Amino acid sequence: MPYFDAASAAPLHPVARQALQAALDEGWADPARLYREGRRARLLLDxxxxxxxxxxxxxxxxxxxxxxxxxxxHSGIAGALAGRRRVGSRLVVSAVEHSSVLHAGETHEAAGGSVAQVPVGRSGAVDAAVFAAALTPDTALACLQSANHEVGTEQPVAEVAAACREAGVPLLVDAAQSLGWGRVAEGWSLLAGSAHKWGGPAGVGLLAVRKGVRFAAQGPADERESGRAPGFENIPAIVAAAASLRAVRDEAAAESVRLRALVDRIRTRVPELVPDVEVVGDPVRRLPHLVTFSCLYVDGETVLAELDRAGFSVSSGSSCTSSTLTPSHVLRAMGVLSEGNVRVSLPTGTTEDEVDAFLRALPGVVAAVREHLGAPAPEPRPAVQSDTLVIDALGRRCPIPVIELAKVIGTVPVGGRVTVLSDDEAARLDIPAWCEMRGQEYVGEEKSEKGGTAYVVRRLV
Amino acid sequence: MPYFDAASAAPLHPVARQALQAALDEGWADPARLYREGRRARLLLDxxxxxxxxxxxxxxxxxxxxxxxxxxxHSGIAGALAGRRRVGSRLVVSAVEHSSVLHAGETHEAAGGSVAQVPVGRSGAVDAAVFAAALTPDTALACLQSANHEVGTEQPVAEVAAACREAGVPLLVDAAQSLGWGRVAEGWSLLAGSAHKWGGPAGVGLLAVRKGVRFAAQGPADERESGRAPGFENIPAIVAAAASLRAVRDEAAAESVRLRALVDRIRTRVPELVPDVEVVGDPVRRLPHLVTFSCLYVDGETVLAELDRAGFSVSSGSSCTSSTLTPSHVLRAMGVLSEGNVRVSLPTGTTEDEVDAFLRALPGVVAAVREHLGAPAPEPRPAVQSDTLVIDALGRRCPIPVIELAKVIGTVPVGGRVTVLSDDEAARLDIPAWCEMRGQEYVGEEKSEKGGTAYVVRRLV
Incomplete structure (x- = not known):
């Protein structure tokens, strides 16, 4: 039963498990204490x-x-912003950061600060020059992920770090997705990571703040962890996290080559096996183990449920927003299709057989979901000789509005228009994305008198 | 090698260890996911x-x-204060709360709120009527621990909860020290606990907020744990924490009787075995496993180090302030001696033999420390026929000022005065406490021209 969602959480690495067991016996006491149990705990923590x-x-x-x-x-952003309060209150982030970064930004805005989002291209990467241009003199902090959690695209951290240094702005790198694979390029000022992404236990993150970076920890004072992380230290889990980070790094060189080849196979084969699929993210500058694709005329939750039934655990969109059913902010920022999105992230040790089994199962699963939703057949339907058509998809959730659009586009003459009325926010992303994939013209949106939004499409082909 | 600091952290309960092992296999995935690994994790969490x-x-x-x-x-106090912002910004706490409560109060004050501390009596308990009187109409929140972490005294939670209900003020109970022993009395609005105090793993706390209590979580948004605790859930540790809480509760009735008897033995025997000792805290309304006493003419850190060398792990003062060498705010609020403070907190399973071994070792340890520090001999020294005397203890840390005072008090006639010059903040507490223990009159303090403070004592006996 292959588990292909390592980007959400990886199973505990065997080294982490051994370290945890040992540290449960030796590391349970308060490391601030001077008696022997406390000293032992302190040694393990150090x-x-x-x-x-x-x-x-x-x-x-x-x-x-x-x-x-x-x-x-959260605490890295809050502390760095507070430390540079005198410089200004502008926070610069990429548009595809993890929700934890964006939520910290919202809190900063609510407190009177400003947040500037640097756009990304269709690959999901920022342009370092565009990022640099956003670094105004009142910028207190910049944030850039090392690699994107949804599409795997690596960001140009070294170039952006150089620009930040030039501008005198500290750079916080969210390295959650990449830290198990290697060090982040030099030049960062703050760095955040998460142990359960590299096979460590849950309950451990890390925050590095370079000496010389102005930092003022926010929230109630606490003596532990240099005043930057309140609460009793979770030493057994910390020991396990550190041990597994070292272990996965030792394996990373060989494992990244192996998984990269498996992901390349998925990137190549999926569009051959499944019609109307868009593989997204940079094909080369990317994490070794992660690939995302979107399937037209498919509801993401349904295809995930069907894949689960077939024995494959994968995810869709951003893990942190999947339960809210809003379109992924990452895919939206990239301007790519979000409907029917499937993210595959391979844990270390994934075999060729498991990937091949997935590739065998996927086409049937997608076809079944499409058939159930009434997706359009490959042949164009007979034209009805009207050059304008309105589809009322109000109250119907994506991908229905796109499916209905695809069904009727062939019924208006070339140059004719189809207007789709929809009140599902995802349509705003998916209808233009469908137009781009299909070579049709997306004219724009209008306010609809019946409620929702009217999306206008002109038939070109 | 007995470990007597359960109030800091208890060793992992065997049930917690078993539960943790099992949950490492079943509970590592993201409980927000719908595939089988996620569903399993969700079931364990629920x-x-x-x-x-x-x-x-x-x-x-x-x-x-x-x-x-x-x-x-921290998050309970911040959320409750924010939820009642319209009512007012006054926070009422007892003077002997855990530092986490007091630090949250300081943050509240820094943001413009006010904090009122309710005093305690010599036993360490608040008077419910005094607490009630502090509940002004602009009080947003009141905080009271279930039992004190340094001296074990139980607080009148039920009476204070009734007063809070009367005043329409929510009450947050910090139940960290007592939750393993039983439920908190009815009437609280919010309750906080900590798993490593009851034999669960580190890395797990709990916050309960009664339905109907106004609560607005602070800090960046996050979907997990009802938006009240950001970050990926640490399910294996949570499972272990819950299992061990149930296990220790099953054992609590029998174990509390047994440990209460052992603590009673310490309370009775220590003053018989060691001269010039004050056992503090309520002798009856107290936690079953915890006792604190202070030894005149002894430095707390030194006696702890000597006890560690003799094989006993105990703590002194507040665990959270022991490394800062400031006198415990709890002992200060109680008006009792803080010098030479030793806290003994017995983990479940502590044997009679271990306690007896401690009672055998303690007198020699204290005597050796006193001898090393030059503490006064029992006999009064010959009088020198001066009715006023000034001791310059500037630059010397407690307990030296008290030791010097004790040495010379017999050299002035009854009715004569001794003035102690000291710049150690602990003297402000310990000189009056010594006077009370010795039946001498503490006249008061004056500004000293040589720096520090002049503490004036009149010999009565």
């Missing part, structure tokens, strides 16, 4: 910090452990 | 929540898991 700092590429006293990657991002 | 809610005495949907007890307190 050793774990050294191991993690070595993997991150910083000094041990620059690194603290947090209760999660989300906490590391 | 079951743990039901178990914990049953132990706390609330509905499962009123309880969230946090990364620590400190996080539960």
């Amino acid at each position: 050793a774990a910090r050294e191991t993690a700092a070595e993997a991150v590429g910083c000094r041990p006293d620059e690194l603290v452990f947090t209760p999660s990657g989300t906490h590391a991002v | 079951a743990a929540r039901e178990t914990a809610a049953e132990a706390v005495g609330c509905r499962p949907d009123e309880l969230v898991f946090t990364p620590s007890g400190t996080h539960a307190v």
